[in-house]
Amino acid sequence: GVRPPLVAPEVEGAAPERRRELQERRLRRLVDRLLAAGGVQAGRLRDCGVGRGADVSLDDLHRLPFSSRQDFWDHYPFGLRSAAAEDVVCVHGSSGTQGRQTLVAYTAHDVDVWTRVMARALGGAGVTRRSFVHCAYGYGMFTGGLGVHHGATRLGATVLPVSSGATDRQLRLLLDLRPDVLCCTPSYAVYLGEAFASTGITAEQLSLRVGVFGAEPWTEEMRQGVERLLGLRALNIYGLTEIIGPGVACESLDSGGLLNIAEDHFFPEVVGPDGQPLADGQPGELVFTTLTKTGTPLLRYRTGDVAALHGPASGSARTLRRMSRVLGRTDDMLIIRGVNVFPSEVEAVLLADPRVSPHYLIVEDRRDRSRPELRIAVEPRDPHGDVEGLERDLTVALHARLGLGCIVRVLPPDHIPRSETGKARRLVRWDYGV
Template sequence: MDVSVRASLQLYRLKELVWYVYDHVPFYKKKFDEKGVHPRDIRSLEDIRLLPMTTKTDLRDNYPYGLFAVPMEKIVRIHASSGTTGKPTVVGYTASDIALWSEVMARSLVSAGATKHSIIQNAYGYGLFTGGLGVHYGAERIGATVIPISGGNTARQLLVLEDFGPDIITCTPSYSLYLAEEAHKKGLNLHKLNLKYGLFGAEPWSEAMRDEIERMLPIKAINIYGLSEIIGPGVACECLEQKGLHIYDDHFYPEILNPATGEPVAPGEQGELVITTLTKEGIPLIRYRTRDLTRFLVGECACGRTYPRIDRIMGRTDDMLIIRGVNVFPSQIEEVLVQVEEASPHYVLIVDRENNLDVLTVMVEVNDRVFSDEIKGLETIEQKIRHEIQNVLGISVMVKLVEPRTIERSEGKAKRIIDNRKL
């Protein structure tokens, strides 16, 4: 679509959206009124700057359904992702939203080399996590064959890769490398597989990691971006040129702003990605702060698509970690530790990448009385903390108990995270 034609479509959809949320979401009516803005004030795309921003805290404060714009009888699907308090961030989809999601995932898969003749091994997790079902519906939308194998069970993944002949695999980039290593151990010749493309996301990864994936599997590795609050995977995706992610701005209007001032950055300058969902019904979001840092790439893409392109995510403005596709906040860990009487509130999260998979170690101080106990007693405490954290996060972690007063103190903001991954 010509850029000017799409701009007219965006403005039409933006005007419709602001009236929609003003009439159907009390939270937004209150925010608009407090800011002194009314839907009729939106006359151009630039007027989007008049609108209030939305944050993850707003979703948390309105848990679970306070931001829904439709009654529950119109919601056909619920998904959720980790929140900062242990309670998930809840999103709801109408039938129209599912169709939208299928469409943008179909675009993403086609960008990554898929056709109706493709066989897609979908190794993203199915369930409350949006990854698996997002890919599934996109694959069906283009008429491809989808193998809904979900995550884990590496032995079965390798069997399917070898015997079922998929030409595309979808999973986290770290898991693709793990699969390659396990295949090598088993003597499986990956060069004889039918695989041609991989669609990887749900965690940060680098160009160096792309090079390693393409060397080991060997395939063309494509980067996909999304987040549950907006739709799930399919907000943006690379094409086969691998020179930035095309963001589908006819549905997800992007801004890149200075995170401190909220003002637009210069073209090509890094800032925080802020997205407005132009066409969602269930839980439309106005100027949602993703906390993800990126930049617009200037110039046209050789593939011919006219969507704007963003660079791969370069970092975040908050202290959230993404571990094996799961959002992890230090505050979630802290909430667990304060419930454990043997532990102190002093802790450090250490993230490493071992065998191409993320490993999270929680280093925790214990009190003087506990540390003088027998080793067996300390192991019991470690197991207890590990179990409680897994219940909250849904992923396994390592726990290491350390002596009192051995974790460095800070007069300012405590340094809670040591990320040793080379992303």
């Protein structure tokens, strides 16, 4: 396989013990910074007996207080800011998938950290100053577009800030400018790939070598579909606005299918529903501590995203710890008749069947409180295929994997809404009286 050189070898390839020393120094500095700023996180630290950074260590990080999205909402707009207002250079916001706007203030130092971790992430995908990056993540308060932009520019690559939407123009630019790198959400990658296929353009006619896709959950099955459609290697990138944006963790061409975490800046933990840390390999809620941010630093921020931690790939030059792909958000976990289901598990079953196109919709139907149902709509690849046979087979496969009887409907092609901008909405909730 290809092994792209490390962009920051002194960090990405550091000995784990040296990295831990650095993380601990940074943790202490963070605690001092939070205490000096006052505010809700300082109050919680004092409540658990911490009066200065020297009082804490990485080994007892799990005793320190969490922070959460609710803190952003309770102290909206900038109550979690630690820097002076004049030191803030930009503000980004989460896309509001969970309902309310979350605003995050960045200092110039934070933008530099973001730029570095994104340069490392793109470098791991083989991006160099000779690369041409078609950046179809949205530009704006959403961190996707500008995050890639900062990192690609730092590497000296050429970046086309095409942003999301206006697909016809995107298709033309992809053909005319022949970029080797595509950055967007996986659902938009599917959208672009299918749009090409419908005009008779094959993956071989495209110039793309690698795609860096993220901002929403996707499965291994989806990865294979995207790789086939666009003729590229599809890599997974993860991040969230509150922590920095994309670049918190990223797969590289040689990271063994997991995502290396930029843990020199964002210290990871995974906790169970009771808030207790879980061992490597066990999926739970991801928690990050921003070790270096100065604008909106966060201690033990509960992301609501479910994944597992792992050590570095054996024999790899990259010594950073890794995480699995995100299985889903804790808020998106469905509990249907006592069975816990993540939408991504449904996706894995659906897309494992070659007759199913990568467009689907999951409906959590609670109109009948005594018998909630999971309804699943899919589209077939072949509009003339056997609909009843496919519905029957998918129902059996879902039952085998989830232990749950679902109601599957195969709709005619183009009946499921496409995501042309940003994140796909694949989960709908029907409740009584709605």
